[in-house]
Amino acid sequence: MEMFCYQCQEAAKGTGCEKIGVCGKDPQLAIMQDMLIFVAKGVSVYADQLVKLGQKNEAADHFVWDALFTTITNANFDYEAVRAKVMKGFDLRNTLRDKLEKQEVDLTAIKFESALWQAKNDDEIDQKALTVGVLATADEDVRSLRELVIYGLKGMAAYGMHALHLGFMDDEIINFTYKALVAVQNDELSAEELTSLVLETGSFGVKVMALLDKAHNETYGSPVMTKVNLGVGGRPGILISGHDLKDIEQLLEQSKDSGVDIYTHSEMLPAHYYPKLKQYKHLYGNYGNAWWKQNEEFETFNGPILFTTNCIVPPRRSSTYDDRVYTTGSSGFTGFPHIEPNPETGKKDFSQIIAHAKKCKAPEAIEEGEIIGGFAHNQVIQLADQVVDAVKSGAISQFYVMGGCDGRMPSRSYYTDFAEALPKDAVILTAGCAKYRYNKLPLGDINGIPRVLDAGQCNDSYSLVMIALKLKEVFGLEDINDLPIAYNIAWYEQKAVIVLLALLSLGVKNIHLGPTLPAFLSPNVADVLVQNFGIAPIGTVEEDIEKFMELINA
Numbered sequence: 001m002e003m004f005c006y007q008c009q010e011a012a013k014g015t016g017c018e019k020i021g022v023c024g025k026d027p028q029l030a031i032m033q034d035m036l037i038f039v040a041k042g043v044s045v046y047a048d049q050l051v052k053l054g055q056k057n058e059a060a061d062h063f064v065w066d067a068l069f070t071t072i073t074n075a076n077f078d079y080e081a082v083r084a085k086v087m088k089g090f091d092l093r094n095t096l097r098d099k100l101e102k103q104e105v106d107l108t109a110i111k112f113e114s115a116l117w118q119a120k121n122d123d124e125i126d127q128k129a130l131t132v133g134v135l136a137t138a139d140e141d142v143r144s145l146r147e148l149v150i151y152g153l154k155g156m157a158a159y160g161m162h163a164l165h166l167g168f169m170d171d172e173i174i175n176f177t178y179k180a181l182v183a184v185q186n187d188e189l190s191a192e193e194l195t196s197l198v199l200e201t202g203s204f205g206v207k208v209m210a211l212l213d214k215a216h217n218e219t220y221g222s223p224v225m226t227k228v229n230l231g232v233g234g235r236p237g238i239l240i241s242g243h244d245l246k247d248i249e250q251l252l253e254q255s256k257d258s259g260v261d262i263y264t265h266s267e268m269l270p271a272h273y274y275p276k277l278k279q280y281k282h283l284y285g286n287y288g289n290a291w292w293k294q295n296e297e298f299e300t301f302n303g304p305i306l307f308t309t310n311c312i313v314p315p316r317r318s319s320t321y322d323d324r325v326y327t328t329g330s331s332g333f334t335g336f337p338h339i340e341p342n343p344e345t346g347k348k349d350f351s352q353i354i355a356h357a358k359k360c361k362a363p364e365a366i367e368e369g370e371i372i373g374g375f376a377h378n379q380v381i382q383l384a385d386q387v388v389d390a391v392k393s394g395a396i397s398q399f400y401v402m403g404g405c406d407g408r409m410p411s412r413s414y415y416t417d418f419a420e421a422l423p424k425d426a427v428i429l430t431a432g433c434a435k436y437r438y439n440k441l442p443l444g445d446i447n448g449i450p451r452v453l454d455a456g457q458c459n460d461s462y463s464l465v466m467i468a469l470k471l472k473e474v475f476g477l478e479d480i481n482d483l484p485i486a487y488n489i490a491w492y493e494q495k496a497v498i499v500l501l502a503l504l505s506l507g508v509k510n511i512h513l514g515p516t517l518p519a520f521l522s523p524n525v526a527d528v529l530v531q532n533f534g535i536a537p538i539g540t541v542e543e544d545i546e547k548f549m550e551l552i553n554a
């Protein structure tokens with residue numbers, strides 16, 4: 001076995017990638033990512049000690065969240081960049097240890113390898129990296145629970161970083177990250193203790209999504225119902241992908257008088273819904289679909305592309321766009337220029353990309369028309385009377401939360417078929433790139449309420465929960481599970497893991513998860529989720545609709 005990774009839905013053979021990642025990650029990169037998690041655990045050991053002394057360390061906060069985010073599926077393929085982060089992490093870990101020793105803190109009880117191991121030379125790092133991955137935990141169930149926590153933390157870190165870029169931080173969340181990264185190294189924790197850590201991770205998932213929601217709403221205004229153009233204009237364009245709104249804001253501001261238009265791709269689509277971003281006239285439209293279609297869509301876009309987060313698909317050998325892709329933040333790819341913020345001001349300079357765009361042809365149209373979105377909690381709550389009336393009159397009989405991710409597996413056509421087969425009085429609540437499976441279908445509306453209500457990015461699943469809680473209040477119900485809402489979630493990578501854990505921590509039951517259950521759930525851990533939360537895999541569209549109807553009518 002040259003590597004082992006089973007963190008995403010596309011894990012080879014449904015068990016794990018052992019030779020090369022289905023995502024394109026090679027063994028050398030995979031083991032260096034394992035090493036980055038190892039060093040993040042070591043930094044966390046000492047940062048956790050500092051937290052106990054009431055001392056904050058911003059360098060550790062940034063490092064640990066960035067390390068977790070960097071290792072999310074298809075975020076960073078740049079081996080050298082990942083290795084540089086590992087080296088930086090060891091230095092930081094040793095600095096934190098020195099800091100504690102200077103304060104005469106007794107560290108003799110710390111026995112974790114991640115905290116103590118020192119490389120004598122550079123080669124040792126590569127050797128060590130081979131031994132610190134997922135399989136270092138021998139027991140299948142303990143490994144499963146530990147990884148479930150770590151994947152949840154990766155999602156949490158991604159959302160936390162976006163909030164941090166907008167100046168929003170909640171120390172409780174980063175402090176929990178440290179605590180959890182220490183706990184997953186503790187051989188003395190029982191399976192029950194690890195299971196409660198999983199749920200605690202979910203409750204911090206709710207907190208981080210609430211923080212990011214606040215950061216987005218306070219910075220850019222609350223999303224409003226918006227029609228987004230799917231066509232193209234005649235000027236050159238820049239395509240921006242990923243989830244970081246601070247990045248798109250800076251790009252919009254710097255390009256506003258440049259003669260270049262800005263288009264969103266995949267998870268950047270919801271940028272159009274924010275009042276402060278939509279006021280930029282050159283935020284032209286959304287080009288293309290979910291992340292996995294980029295190999296074709298980037299060809300015809302003609303202009304430069306900026307990745308602010310995952311999901312990067314390695315360009316094909318025959319690609320004609322690989323010399324016009326840029327990355328920023330925790331994302332990276334060998335050979336793609338990476339835009340770093342100015343260390344003094346924190347601002348990013350996108351002038352290189354804007355200059356590049358000016359030399360390019362305008363995008364080729366691949367679609368036309370418009371889609372509608374912007375149904376985050378504030379907008380839906382403004383429509384609450386209309387929605388409640390529609391439910392009371394029976395015009396709307398049920399809601400389906402269908403958030404999450406899209407992916408390349410052909411079996412994901414299930415989600416298109418499911419949306420089409422739903423009764424005409426059902427409304428879909430969505431968030432995340434999963435929506436591209438059905439957001440362009442002519443599903444119509446119910447008394448003016450669109451049948452697909454898109455709240456935004458995957459982190460805006462928080463909004464869907466807010467909407468559910470509001471409906472629970474309006475209908476005077478005790479339990480969120482008494483609402484006529486069913487959950488049919490599609491997952492791909494680790495942000496969907498934190499969304500799922502967040503829903504579980506809020507007590508949501510009977511979630512169907514697809515297109516396949518995670519490879520990292522051991523049979524025993526999967527059983528705990530089935531028994532306690534009614535989690536189920538998807539079946540056929542007909543069977544599933546029938547099962548959901550039974551649940552709703554129970």
Ligand code: FSO
Nearest residue numbers: 311405432433458495496
């Ligand atoms: Fe999708 Fe990719 Fe948002 Fe993910 S673009 S798959 S869960 O990164 O983060 O929904």
Ligand code: SF4
Nearest residue numbers: 005008017021022023
């Ligand atoms: Fe395989 Fe997914 Fe890991 Fe990539 S992230 S190596 S596809 S399990």
